[in-house]
Amino acid sequence: MSSFFSLITFLFLFSFLTSFRASAQDPYFLNHNCPNSTTYSSNSTYFTNLKTLLSSLSSPNASYSTGFQNATVGQAPDRVTGLFLCRGDLSPEVCRNCVAFSVNETLTRCPNQREAVFYYEECILRYSHKNILSTTTTNEGEFILSNPNNISPIQKQINQFTGLVSSNMNQAAIEAANRSIKFSTIKTELTELQTLYGLVQCTPDLSRENCMSCLTSSINRMPLSRIGARQFWPSCNSRYELYAFYNETAIGTPPPPPPPLRFPGSTPPLTSPSLPGKSGSSNVLVVAIVVPIIVAVLLFIAGYCFFAKRAKKTYGTAPALDGKDSSD
Numbered sequence: 001m002s003s004f005f006s007l008i009t010f011l012f013l014f015s016f017l018t019s020f021r022a023s024a025q026d027p028y029f030l031n032h033n034c035p036n037s038t039t040y041s042s043n044s045t046y047f048t049n050l051k052t053l054l055s056s057l058s059s060p061n062a063s064y065s066t067g068f069q070n071a072t073v074g075q076a077p078d079r080v081t082g083l084f085l086c087r088g089d090l091s092p093e094v095c096r097n098c099v100a101f102s103v104n105e106t107l108t109r110c111p112n113q114r115e116a117v118f119y120y121e122e123c124i125l126r127y128s129h130k131n132i133l134s135t136t137t138t139n140e141g142e143f144i145l146s147n148p149n150n151i152s153p154i155q156k157q158i159n160q161f162t163g164l165v166s167s168n169m170n171q172a173a174i175e176a177a178n179r180s181i182k183f184s185t186i187k188t189e190l191t192e193l194q195t196l197y198g199l200v201q202c203t204p205d206l207s208r209e210n211c212m213s214c215l216t217s218s219i220n221r222m223p224l225s226r227i228g229a230r231q232f233w234p235s236c237n238s239r240y241e242l243y244a245f246y247n248e249t250a251i252g253t254p255p256p257p258p259p260p261l262r263f264p265g266s267t268p269p270l271t272s273p274s275l276p277g278k279s280g281s282s283n284v285l286v287v288a289i290v291v292p293i294i295v296a297v298l299l300f301i302a303g304y305c306f307f308a309k310r311a312k313k314t315y316g317t318a319p320a321l322d323g324k325d326s327s328d
């Protein structure tokens with residue numbers, strides 16, 4: 001009886017631990033856009049080409065280390081062009097995982113649309129019947145996320161805040177546009193208590209000028225008086241937060257100094273529910289894991305004591321159910 005109980009407990013714990021591991025690794029889906037104005041049928045050449053394209057983008061020899069790859073399959077009018085773009089601070093392994101995951105989901109999310117863009121936290125996947133390379137797309141597929149928390153009254157200088165966010169983001173945009181990977185981050189201490197982190201990225205097929213104008217528009221379209229926001233287009237994206245949302249080690253900046261003290265209550269939660277970042281969801285996960293474990297352990301101990309006592313009482317000198325038990 002008690003071994004049955006402990007088996008249940010272990011299965012329970014095991015299922016929690018494994019479900020945690022699976023969810024911790026899955027790329028985080030943000031949004032997708034696939035207008036159904038142009039569709040294909042499932043036995044068309046376009047579909048065959050699209051499948052070839054997707055398997056090429058997710059093949060093991062794709063360029064995950066540069067975080068960007070394009071591919072084209074077939075001839076017009078059935079030609080498909082596609083690309084992936086991974087966030088510039090992520091490792092090839094994370095990039096590959098995100099691309100494989102998103103490729104796997106495309107035909108479920110957009111079953112017969114000729115063009116589509118999929119935004120994940122870690123990567124962007126895109127394909128189209130148009131020639132999407134070396135051109136800027138800012139007229140469709142827009143996605144904006146903003147933290148519902150405005151900057152708090154204590155951060156009084158709203159104009160100063162938005163001005164600082166804007167000037168820092170535009171500085172990052174100049175750097176990104178000038179680099180071949182078309183990616184840049186910026187980190188600035190706004191006050192002793194608050195640090196601004198910004199990230200901008202274009203698909204590297206864009207020219208410096210196109211990347212710059214895409215990012216300038218992107219930054220202009222983000223709400224700047226929140227404690228965090230992001231704006232996505234298929235060609236470029238930008239984001240700022242008051243916490244380190246990218247891997248500072250990976251982009252080669254010195255590790256951050258010890259976390260500054262914050263007045264309790266002066267800073268609204270930096271990871272808001274509507275901005276599902278890693279740190280926000282991991283707290284929930286910790287609670288979701290720790291609480292059931294404690295409950296399970298307590299139940300297990302209670303059950304163990306109960307059955308051990310009952311076994312002794314009922315069966316007296318009969319062999320105990322559990323080997324260890326017989327020694328006490």
Ligand SMILES: *[C@@H]1O[C@H](CO)[C@@H](O)[C@H](O)[C@H]1NC(C)=O
Pocket residue numbers: 036037
């Ligand atoms: C396209 O999508 C819109 C809205 O989702 C829907 O109303 C319309 O019927 C769809 N058209 C086709 C051809 O599926």
Ligand SMILES: *[C@@H]1O[C@H](CO)[C@@H](O)[C@H](O)[C@H]1NC(C)=O
Pocket residue numbers: 041043044
């Ligand atoms: C798809 O297949 C069906 C039957 O197999 C055929 O009637 C139809 O014309 C095909 N459509 C295309 C676009 O090839």
Ligand SMILES: *[C@@H]1O[C@H](CO)[C@@H](O)[C@H](O)[C@H]1NC(C)=O
Pocket residue numbers: 056057059061062063
């Ligand atoms: C990967 O390599 C295979 C041959 O080994 C080739 O057919 C395929 O096109 C390559 N894919 C990419 C994305 O380079």
Ligand SMILES: *[C@@H]1O[C@H](CO)[C@@H](O)[C@H](O)[C@H]1NC(C)=O
Pocket residue numbers: 100101104
């Ligand atoms: C893709 O989906 C299939 C079936 O849904 C699944 O078995 C496979 O593990 C998935 N691959 C990835 C990389 O998510």
Ligand SMILES: *[C@@H]1O[C@H](CO)[C@@H](O)[C@H](O)[C@H]1NC(C)=O
Pocket residue numbers: 174175178
């Ligand atoms: C952009 O890069 C070039 C060299 O590639 C450099 O000469 C120029 O000063 C850079 N411009 C800015 C604004 O960083």
Ligand SMILES: *[C@@H]1O[C@H](CO)[C@@H](O)[C@H](O)[C@H]1NC(C)=O
Pocket residue numbers: 069070071133134204205
């Ligand atoms: C697309 O990829 C090919 C090789 O995979 C590369 O030679 C070409 O420069 C890429 N085009 C753009 C616009 O990045």
Ligand SMILES: *[C@@H]1O[C@H](CO)[C@@H](O)[C@H](O)[C@H]1NC(C)=O
Pocket residue numbers: 091247248249250
């Ligand atoms: C951050 O990047 C460094 C260097 O690439 C890597 O060793 C580390 O595992 C990364 N951290 C996370 C949390 O991904």
